Amino acid sequence: MTRTDIIIVGAGPVGLFTVFEAGLLKLKCHLVDVLGQPGGQLTEIYPKKPIYDIPGYPSVLASELVDNLMKQIEPFNPEFTLGEKAEKIEKIEDSLFKLTTDQGTEICAPVIAIAGGLGSFEPRKPPLENLEKYEGKGVDYIVKDPEKYRDRDIVIAGGGDSALDWTIYLAEIAKSIKLIHRRSSFRGAIDSVEKVMELANSGKVDLITNAQVTAISGANSVESVTVETSNGIVDFNADYFIPLFGLTPKLGPIGEWGLEIEDNAIKVNTYDYSTNIPGIYAIGDINTYPGKLKLILCGFHEGTLMVQSAFKHIYPDQKLSFKYTTVTGISGLE
Amino acid sequence: MIEVTVIDREGEEHLLEAPTDMGLNMMEVCKSYELPVEGTCGGMALCASCHMYVESDNELPEPTEAEEDMLDQAFFVKPNSRLGCQLKLNEDLDGLVVRLAPVGE
Numbered sequence A: 001m002t003r004t005d006i007i008i009v010g011a012g013p014v015g016l017f018t019v020f021e022a023g024l025l026k027l028k029c030h031l032v033d034v035l036g037q038p039g040g041q042l043t044e045i046y047p048k049k050p051i052y053d054i055p056g057y058p059s060v061l062a063s064e065l066v067d068n069l070m071k072q073i074e075p076f077n078p079e080f081t082l083g084e085k086a087e088k089i090e091k092i093e094d095s096l097f098k099l100t101t102d103q104g105t106e107i108c109a110p111v112i113a114i115a116g117g118l119g120s121f122e123p124r125k126p127p128l129e130n131l132e133k134y135e136g137k138g139v140d141y142i143v144k145d146p147e148k149y150r151d152r153d154i155v156i157a158g159g160g161d162s163a164l165d166w167t168i169y170l171a172e173i174a175k176s177i178k179l180i181h182r183r184s185s186f187r188g189a190i191d192s193v194e195k196v197m198e199l200a201n202s203g204k205v206d207l208i209t210n211a212q213v214t215a216i217s218g219a220n221s222v223e224s225v226t227v228e229t230s231n232g233i234v235d236f237n238a239d240y241f242i243p244l245f246g247l248t249p250k251l252g253p254i255g256e257w258g259l260e261i262e263d264n265a266i267k268v269n270t271y272d273y274s275t276n277i278p279g280i281y282a283i284g285d286i287n288t289y290p291g292k293l294k295l296i297l298c299g300f301h302e303g304t305l306m307v308q309s310a311f312k313h314i315y316p317d318q319k320l321s322f323k324y325t326t327v328t329g330i331s332g333l334e
Numbered sequence B: 001m002i003e004v005t006v007i008d009r010e011g012e013e014h015l016l017e018a019p020t021d022m023g024l025n026m027m028e029v030c031k032s033y034e035l036p037v038e039g040t041c042g043g044m045a046l047c048a049s050c051h052m053y054v055e056s057d058n059e060l061p062e063p064t065e066a067e068e069d070m071l072d073q074a075f076f077v078k079p080n081s082r083l084g085c086q087l088k089l090n091e092d093l094d095g096l097v098v099r100l101a102p103v104g105e
Helices: A013-024 A061-077 A159-171 A190-201 A252-256 A296-314 B028-031 B065-073
Strands: A004-008 A029-033 A079-082 A085-094 A094-100 A106-109 A111-114 A120-123 A153-157 A176-180 A204-206 A211-215 A224-229 A234-237 A239-242 A247-250 A265-267 A280-282 B002-007 B013-018 B050-056 B082-083 B097-100
Touching: A004 A013, A004 A094, A004 A106, A004 A190, A013 A029, A013 A061, A013 A296, A079 A120, A085 A252, A085 B065, A094 A111, A111 A296, A120 A252, A153 A159, A153 A211, A153 A234, A159 A176, A176 A211, A190 A204, B002 B028, B028 B050, B065 B082
Parallel strands: A004 A029, A004 A111, A029 A079, A111 A280, A153 A176, A153 A239, A176 A204, B002 B097
Antiparallel strands: A085 A094, A094 A106, A120 A247, A211 A224, A224 A234, B002 B013, B050 B082, B050 B097
């Protein structure tokens, strides 16, 4: 089991900058994020959008800010567990927590900082009746093992890159593949759109546009999906239905950790951004307090104050003397 | 001030007063009245979590390509589907009636 000083749940901008502030106090951090790359919303939702309210940057692209933060924290050698969701937190000793991810990775630390933004990014699920009943029984939101679709009838829904990419990939494997999309143009990469059009023309993909899936049926697993098209309603045989409508943040397991929650956010004390559980802090968009503003800038401030309190929590008998970076410098950035 | 009606997912109508001089959009109006609209991305037309149907015949600007692209991530999209964040409040929206679109869990 990995051991660190602070486990940071969420590798968005606030989680990343907290590594820097913790590093100044010689505290080690381990970040956990459900996404496969750091940056959180900045990487997942708006990488190419300029941000105008980061002090010192008249304008900075979200993706650039993430790159810069990664560079800024590099000297402190943070550890990352990416592509895994923080699932469970338990107290294993008097002042030691153990965090377990959905893939069984275990990390322990005396302090946990939740910088989870709006929660963990999860596939957006269509509001279809009985959808849950078919989850894992023909309804897949992520393609993990393409081989399972060999020689089966597949229906994919969506119009973005993942819908196009998997349609192209599975066209070679599946017995039949239908791509259902609500309009005739696609927002994915031009190459992928052209490839899907080619596959449609050669009959390898059944492209059904101006259409939406409205129902799923089958006794125990998916047997058919109902599609509403401009020409009426049609039922298609399907062994698998793969809705690919992007990712959306959900509070998820964070809501089950015994923390005081209000309006999908964790209540904190603004003195040090501590939660109702000593040793667990919440910073950035995930927390709430009177006057809260969901700004990256405010999250940076929260993380900075939080690590001071974390230090005292870990080393109650040690004195902490505050030093400016202009005095001490940062080995590795000089 | 204009008046707009928002019909929630239970079918209940909410008549709301909204100022036109604050640069607000329909997503923000719904949120300020604590109606269940997420607006995850904050209004950049980047998340589709403020999907609503326009049920009145107010003259509205056509959706941009970016809005159409994001509607691809919404469900039960209809010809009158819009993203609330792209409906900027002005006098043309007086009397607007919108219905919140269904969301998955």
